[in-house]
Amino acid sequence: MIEIIGLTKRYGTRTAVDDLTFTVRPGQVTGFLGPNGAGKSTTMRAILGLDRPDAGGVTVNGRGYAGLSRPMREVGALLDARAVHPRRTARNHLLCLAQTNGISAARVDEVLALVGLESVARNRAGGFSLGMGQRLGIAVALLGDPKVLLFDEPVNGLDPEGIKWIRELMRGLAAEGRTVLVSSHLMSEMAQTADHLIVIGRGRLIADIGVTEFVRQGQNVLVRAEGQESLIHRLAEAGATVTPGADGALIVTGLEAREIGRCALDAGVVLTELTPQRSLEQAYMDLTRDSVEFQTSAA
Numbered sequence: 535m536i537e538i539i540g541l542t543k544r545y546g547t548r549t550a551v552d553d554l555t556f557t558v559r560p561g562q563v564t565g566f567l568g569p570n571g572a573g574k575s576t577t578m579r580a581i582l583g584l585d586r587p588d589a590g591g592v593t594v595n596g597r598g599y600a601g602l603s604r605p606m607r608e609v610g611a612l613l614d615a616r617a618v619h620p621r622r623t624a625r626n627h628l629l630c631l632a633q634t635n636g637i638s639a640a641r642v643d644e645v646l647a648l649v650g651l652e653s654v655a656r657n658r659a660g661g662f663s664l665g666m667g668q669r670l671g672i673a674v675a676l677l678g679d680p681k682v683l684l685f686d687e688p689v690n691g692l693d694p695e696g697i698k699w700i701r702e703l704m705r706g707l708a709a710e711g712r713t714v715l716v717s718s719h720l721m722s723e724m725a726q727t728a729d730h731l732i733v734i735g736r737g738r739l740i741a742d743i744g745v746t747e748f749v750r751q752g753q754n755v756l757v758r759a760e761g762q763e764s765l766i767h768r769l770a771e772a773g774a775t776v777t778p779g780a781d782g783a784l785i786v787t788g789l790e791a792r793e794i795g796r797c798a799l800d801a802g803v804v805l806t807e808l809t810p811q812r813s814l815e816q817a818y819m820d821l822t823r824d825s826v827e828f829q830t831s832a833a
């Protein structure tokens with residue numbers, strides 16, 4: 535469990551994180567979303583005790599990072615996968631970290647197998663592809679078999695197979711009861727990976743919400759039907775919000791198209807149009823529009 539309470543971090547006159555409070559729970563993948571410069575990396579650095587907060591604080595399993603007796607065994611992190619000595623082999627890189635943290639060499643071979651780098655374990659990390667580098671960074675995070683894991687933009691630059699692998703790994707780690715916090719600026723990616731979302735913008739909390747709930751709230755569906763009254767009644771019963779659209783259409787929020795179709799069937803109503811209006815990415819962009827640092831103006 536990670537608890538962030540009133541976290542504030544300033545760099546000179548710039549407030550990178552502004553009175554941020556949220557909890558990351560075990561047993562699920564929590565997506566940490568926000569546009570560029572929102573403060574995701576700064577928050578992760580504060581969790582790891584790499585940045586000193588100006589106000590508020592962070593606890594990991596009830597204690598501050600400085601209070602953790604064996605940090606690598608409690609929190610694992612992938613912050614910058616390029617932070618590897620290029621002339622060192624993958625195995626030596628891990629061995630050095632293992633030795634300084636009282637972790638066995640057997641565990642090094644275990645994590646190399648876990649991330650699929652066994653065959654290149656004795657190759658220099660400097661010659662690794664981006665995907666291999668990410669795998670090595672993840673091996674470092676997993677080395678101490680920690681209960682809490684942080685991944686900062688782990689899928690950046692990866693091919694579809696690499697993305698699928700990371701997604702499954704994170705879900706597996708959460709299923710084992712670990713606390714998994716993963717940052718991204720892509721809503722579509724998080725919708726497939728995370729159970730819960732923390733959305734920030736300009737260092738402030740914008741949303742702390744379950745993925746299913748976000749998907750429900752985020753999507754409007756345009757509906758046209760013959761005999762709308764009974765459909766409106768049935769949709770309201772099912773928990774949807776219905777507002778009038780243009781030309782007699784209905785704008786339905788809170789239900790997916792499939793569920794609206796079922797309501798129409800229940801009400802014995804013929805649908806003449808059923809069109810989802812916003813993609814998840816659009817819903818996320820609407821949510822964070824006011825917090826984007828650098829915006830291109832519409833042509």
Ligand SMILES: Nc1ncnc2c1ncn2[C@@H]1O[C@H](COP(=O)(O)OP(=O)(O)OP(=O)(O)O)[C@@H](O)[C@H]1O
Nearest residue numbers: 545548550568569570571572573574575576577719
């Ligand atoms: N060491 C630093 N010195 C000065 N300003 C910094 C420093 N680190 C971050 N910032 C500023 O703090 C703000 C938050 O940055 P941060 O890297 O935490 O955002 P982020 O959400 O991780 O963004 P990205 O998705 O681009 O990585 C930005 O405006 C950034 O310019």
